Amino acid sequence: MRRMPGAVRVLACLLGLWLLAPFVAGLLRLGDADWSGVDRTALARAAGVSVASASLATLLIGLFGIPLGYVLARGRGWWTAWLGGVVQLPLALPPLAGGVLLLFLLGYGGPLGALGLSEHFAGIVAAEMFVASPFLIIAARSAFAAIDPALEDVAATLGHRPGTIFRRVSLPLAWRPILAGLVLAWLRAFGEFGATVMLAYHPYSLPVFTYVAFGEAGLPSMLPVLAPTLVLAALAMAVGHWLARPVARGAVPRTGPLPPLIDRAVAEAPPRHLMLALRRDLPGFTLDVRLDSRARRIAILGPSGSGKSMTLRAIAGLEERAGAQVRLDGRDLSPLPPEQRAVAYVPQGYALPPHLTVARQVRFAVDCVPDRAAAWMAALGLEDLAGRYPDALSPGQRQRVALARAFARRNVDLVLLDEPFSALDAPLRARLRREVLAVLRGMQVLTVLVTHDPAEALAMAEDVVLLDGGRVIRAGSAAAVFARPGSELAARLLGAEAIGDGVVRPDGRIDVGQGVALQVRHPDGERADLPPPGARVRWSARPYQIRPAEEGAYPARILWRGPIQDGQRPMRLLLGDAELEILADPSCMAEGACRVDIDPACLQVWPVA
Known part of the structure; x- marks a missing residue:
């Protein structure tokens, strides 16, 4: 385990102890539990109602909430932000307030009262969907938003339509967080009391049965009633943890020799x-x-x-x-x-x-x-x-x-x-x-x-x-483009580093000062398309294209020789009026006068702005 700051560890442990304390307190009161005074048949019926309603609610939440999470993650504009705020509203409401709002909609006299959901199993499912949906939707939105959009883009260029991309790329990559959201939604639906008691008091769900039992028998009857709640919640969390466990991928293999892609020359394709x-x-x-x-x-x-x-x-x-x-x-x-x-x-x-x-x-x-x-x-x-x-x-x-x-x-x-x-x-x-x-x-x-x-x-x-x-x-x-970049910005984008000034001579050479005139030739072998004689230009050659040589075409002076790096020696030399950084052979001559060669086809020339 990585080292953690002491203050972080202390704060984490304090909250963990606070969350654990009620369970410990309940275990300490096991001796006071009234196990004989519990209506086991009614308790089992209530537990069955809660399990069935929470499972059905979670199924419906997943069916509609996963697409909604995707829309919120990929949508743009004010309507997405507005819809995202609406999704979170049930989290901000007290459960009883949520139940009242559901009564306005689904109760007798409400716009959908004719559906008869009040005081019905379907009403329990509706109430649980309302309060538990945000847990899944928020998890799905975060999961889809974390997916690299390039994965979906590449799938589209490979011929897949949007629906196929959602099924084969987006959903498989987001399923772990979505599964966690579904588990949280199920647990929230399983334990929902406020909205349920307002909309569908009957049949009793487990939270409503617990409330009624407490009113009739007091605290001693609570431990027998809470036992199935704790067991079912623990089972749900264990199943979710097992399904979301990481899958071993194996070690990164060594890169072996790469076989050739082709075994013979191929003809050039037409333009x-x-x-x-x-x-x-x-x-x-x-x-x-x-x-x-x-x-x-x-x-x-x-x-x-x-x-x-x-x-x-x-x-x-x-x-x-x-x-x-x-x-x-x-x-x-x-x-x-x-x-x-x-x-x-x-x-x-x-x-x-x-x-x-x-x-x-x-x-x-x-x-x-x-x-x-x-x-x-x-x-x-x-x-x-x-x-x-x-x-x-x-x-x-x-x-x-x-x-x-x-x-x-x-x-x-x-x-x-x-x-x-x-x-x-x-x-x-x-x-x-x-x-x-x-x-x-x-x-x-x-x-x-x-x-x-x-x-x-x-x-x-x-x-x-x-x-x-x-x-x-x-x-x-x-x-x-490489021979005539057109501007210094373009030349630097093309890797120009050794840059100097010059003037175009009538014979097509570039006067760079100190009596040095560079020969320039277009890469196709013809005479370079230069500005008119007398025009000021900038010129460049790559550091490795300026080569010191005993019989070189141009006089120069080596000003500095650096240490050998990667089999080459960095040098600074004076060519005409330009000080240039070049890369030369390690055995290059010492500082002082020298001569250099530059391939005329390698020179880049552009007008002075």
């Missing part, structure tokens, strides 16, 4: 045509993304909070209030719900329902192809984990399960990947990135990848979209 016009207005933020791309793979980069994941969700049809127009190869997807968009969606965190094994996760899609699911499980090394649950998997294994689930579908037009490799260690990330890219190249799908990693975007995507503040600041082919 797809994606047109987006997305807009969503939120307090303090507006998403406004417009894009027209004819690429197989698109990467979306941007800082946190720029709208990357929201864009992906809008494409999948999960942003209900987004004004979204999505067209793929001329087909308008905008009117279609998520389950009809043929989307393979892998969100951040992978959204694996914790109550499903690996095998059931991979086969969860409505249009899953069993043979394809089995092939993906084998290719991703998941066969030995088929019976495991997500909490017994490593992050890398969960990522593979999410990918297998997405790719096991029969009909997929869009693959949406939201930071799919972020939770993996560097070697596994690089391996899976290469393997998944090889698979995507052979699929007739459009892939949209959200990432923070510029190298990942350059390696996997044909087109790159840069987002900032919910708007596109640069879009185009990956080579063009």
Whole structure:
């Protein structure tokens, strides 16, 4: 047990003792109990009435209260808050006041008095439902609200309709708290007195019988009467505790070697045509993304909070209030719900329902192809984990399960990947990135990848979209965007760190000071599309792209050499007028004059704002 503050332990024990004290006091009076003066037949009949009415009331509360809890957890707007307040009103009322209100409704002369519930078994059930419902509804609302919405979203993109998602995802994940709420509702209904005695004095329930027995025989008759109450309540709590016991999942297995996803080269799939016009207005933020791309793979980069994941969700049809127009190869997807968009969606965190094994996760899609699911499980090394649950998997294994689930579908037009490799260690990330890219190249799908990693975007995507503040600041082919970011913000999003100033020369080179002029070439090998001669520009190269070399093209000076880290030596050098932080080979020359090489195709250039 973890250590606890002493004051917390003392306060907890004091309240526990106070709750236990009445039971101890009752046990001390066992010798005064009048066991012979109790009408056992009437007591048994009253106990039967309470058990039957509480059970029926709890059944009805569960039938209607669980959906109400879900509505309160997922609903939005003033009406949800108002309804949530109404649900809690019976808790704030004295039980007798609740009984009076029920008489106004169900008693003789009331709007529903013709139903004849007063002084009837059905009246007891009605009274118990009124006072006990909040316990189940509040528990269900809290349970549904605690479920990660991504689990339901992914289920929708896998072809499941809302009713199926509720039955197969939401309800199984919420059942433990709901079960606790049902037990509390049953106990509250079983012990209800105030509302029952006002609405349905007859037939006697156990609490009403206890009240009557006390009035006739006094305190000595109470222990025999309370005995069945305590026994039944204890049994109900024991059953609830047994049903809600945790299930052992097993230990997290070691990650073994990952088999290759493909065993031969595949032909590149033809390009797809994606047109987006997305807009969503939120307090303090507006998403406004417009894009027209004819690429197989698109990467979306941007800082946190720029709208990357929201864009992906809008494409999948999960942003209900987004004004979204999505067209793929001329087909308008905008009117279609998520389950009809043929989307393979892998969100951040992978959204694996914790109550499903690996095998059931991979086969969860409505249009899953069993043979394809089995092939993906084998290719991703998941066969030995088929019976495991997500909490017994490593992050890398969960990522593979999410990918297998997405790719096991029969009909997929869009693959949406939201930071799919972020939770993996560097070697596994690089391996899976290469393997998944090889698979995507052979699929007739459009892939949209959200990432923070510029190298990942350059390696996997044909087109790159840069987002900032919910708007596109640069879009185009990956080579063009990386070479000409258009602004310093875009360059930094693309990983630019070594940045300097320069002036465009008539011969197309960049004068960076001290007589140094950098050669610039577009990645396709042609001359760079630079601003006119005389224009001031900013330029950048990645730290590892500036390489000290004895026969280098440009003179420079090493100002500082740092200690070796991860097989590279950080250095600061002066190139022209710019002081640059670079990463060099550990055996690099000492401080002082040197020469450096920079691949002209690696230079990024943009106009000064």
